[in-house]
Amino acid sequence: MAPSPRQASPELQQVMDECREKINKTLEKMLTKGDWAEAPLWDAMRYGVLNGGKRLRPFLVMQGAKIFGVDEYRARRVGVAVELLHSYSLIHDDLPAMDDADTRRGKPSVHKAYDEATAILAGDALLTLAFEVLSAPETHEDPRVRIELVSELASAAGGHGMVGGQMLDLLGEQEEFDIGTISRLQRLKTGKLIAFCCEAGAILGKANPAHRQALRNYAHDLGMAFQMTDDLLDITGNPAEMGKDAGKDEDAGKATFVSAMGVEAAQSRAQMLCQQAKSHLKIFDYGRADMLHHVADYVLQRRV
């Protein structure tokens, strides 16, 4: 029987589950409990990170690294750093002054489970920890590799990256953005971090420029498709499955691809982008990039 068109293929699902398990174990180890006086901060960090996330970003890191035969432990450390950073961004995005979201994946958001001050600090500490993890020798024995990872992640996550995108997201509630600005918003808010994930394996594996560029191109198209399906899910998704309210972006008057181009055009554009994403993977030997191939189909078909 063919897999449901709206689910990950059984093979992809299994590899993603395995990856999630490994990442969660490493995260749990890293966010240890202790009897230090600042323990409540670390409790909130753990709560914000170990929250049932899909770990799609670490999955991209690990699959990209696999193409170049990178040691799995190293790829996992980079995946963990990305997930720490991604978790910080969700904690801060949920704050009352930002998206004011009371729940995240069906559970109280960090500022609801703890308080606002603790949530701000937990985010700050997770962002900082991401760079601490990347800079440690366990991540890679070559300091040139580690410093390139730090540099690329900082650039992807900063004021002309993810944080800049979140700023645009907030500004988009007040002004009408043209499609060019919406594209910039999405590229900054989610695209650049996804690009980092896909390129990280090439950095770890010291890949040649053509291979690195192929992954960058793949990431660009995948990231755009991911954002479009995110916007579509906000309109068409099932709140119970998603663990958050549907229509929240629309209610907030957010600037999204769907609001700018309509549901059907966004759907067909997402489809086209996923095809294009997969075409960039042809440069790799047979089988090496299979999972990245599957993940492009998955992004198109995901329900949550």
Next chain:
Amino acid sequence: MAPSPRQASPELQQVMDECREKINKTLEKMLTKGDWAEAPLWDAMRYGVLNGGKRLRPFLVMQGAKIFGVDEYRARRVGVAVELLHSYSLIHDDLPAMDDADTRRGKPSVHKAYDEATAILAGDALLTLAFEVLSAPETHEDPRVRIELVSELASAAGGHGMVGGQMLDLLGEQEEFDIGTISRLQRLKTGKLIAFCCEAGAILGKANPAHRQALRNYAHDLGMAFQMTDDLLDITGNPAEMGKDAGKDEDAGKATFVSAMGVEAAQSRAQMLCQQAKSHLKIFDYGRADMLHHVADYVLQRRV
């Protein structure tokens, strides 16, 4: 005429002024204006950073680096990274959910001049930018030096560093801390970043372990003295000179050295610590650490 006992010596003042000028120029260059859509974020970042700060932390970096003959431009880049990070911490500390401070150095704090969401994001972006600056090749040609700077700064600033200290600061408003926990609070909140500043020159200059340890010891004592004088100024300072309200920590029921040991004991302990800080500098050749010597006197005598 001898300099007023409560002012920096004219020589120190001149060197500090020169340092401040250089740091401000580099910061202004780095926080460029542009017509990108996310410009409001960068406006808030600039506002939060270019606010008349004394730039004491970059001064420590540059004076430490001078001992080892490090190129001034490199030391300045590290000083700038520290100041970006320090500025982020002030912006987040001032937020309504944290210290709820409407003013900073006599001007509206960032969330008052802009709004809360922008202030949170400006802080996030400045923290990220600090790591981007350190990781760039202009900071040092040796990637081992750059990655060590990243690693040490992340550790000093994170959940068992500055952010952990801020968490303790907030917890201290609700619970009575013993002197041991207050020491931990201060070491984390301000001590570790000051230690990084003093050690950064040793990292840049690939100093021998004994020299690096001497700077670490100096930083430890200086940092404690700095925090004690900060607490003392909160009680005895002149609000007009400080640009913030005196007695604010006391009103908030914050756990400070002064609340735990009283004004006089804190004064004499700060004095003792500054003496001790200076004694660690004896290892350096005559004249090399003069400014660090002076700065210990300055910390004891500062009024703002």
